[in-house]
Amino acid sequence: MGNAVAKNAEFVKRQAIATARIQEKFSEGRQFLTDALGEPILWAKSLMDAFDLIQLLRADDVLKFDFLSDITAYDNVDGKDGAKRFVMVYQILSTTTHVRLRLKLAVDLGEEPTSWTSLWPGANWLEREVFDMYGIKFKGHPNLRRILMDERFVGHPLRKEYPLKQRQPFPDNVPLHLGPHPLPTKNT
Template sequence: MREDWLMLIAELKSRFTSMVEEVRIPGEYSTDVPIFYVKKEGILDVLQYLKTVSGSGYEFLSDITATDEMGGEEKTHRFEVVYQLFSHQRKSRIRVKVRVKENEEVPTAVHLWNAANWAEREVWDMFGIRFSGHPNMRRILMDSRWKGHPLRKDYPLRGYQIFPTPEEPDPKLLE
């Protein structure tokens, strides 16, 4: 397992020299799977490489989520968008992360995985991170009239918003 990871890390580092910012592997850092920090500009290339190029075979997108790093030591970014990938062939997982500032957009991965569609909508709904090029960037869980993004650190924990009337249906869904 560890040899596989080291090989993959060497491969990615040589192929995307300027794009891979940082690599964290189990043993040296408290994580269960290797984490790649990738620059926003290179994220699609890295994901496509991991998905399609034989030998890596991380073809399954488990989830896309995000973390709010507000108040952290690093002031260079606010959010981390997290891509969880799984390889059926290797039976192993890796994690790819992108650091973004507030109001910064991340390119969508919908053309790589259809599963990214709803996952990215959830990230938009909960954290307010937009994905450029997404075909349907609407809220997925909260009411369409909701103000704010509830999983942000600066959203009040008890920020209730109750709507007794039903929300207007999306005209696109009625077609």
């Protein structure tokens, strides 16, 4: 643990209380870990469980998780984190206790986790990025299309099988048009 750790006594106390609370109330049947900085990580059991869990965590009046820091994913093609292909990573924070929690969820190819846009509208772009980079689709997302890559791009660049130097240059932009936006869902 480096010296970049939050070390004022008050925060350490708050973090201990929150960690104990998570362990006591939410870790039953779920895997509970801490990372290199001692911050809590909670693995959701299933796709359904992840969405239920976050609603419980949000409603908990000790933890008060009210802020979504980040949504991302990583490729688990080497199987170190279970049999499923991807791991979704949700970083949540409380603006009152300042404790972080990392919620993890294993997602297989073709599985669709529930979108968090109904809880935090800010999840919209984050989930679009996950879709763009890994091809994970989200159930109930209002506008799931590519965000960083061009809509004509084929493949999902952050998957491990996508070669680093496989470029797809597009000499011209997509012409402006009204009407439904073409959803590039045929790319898997």
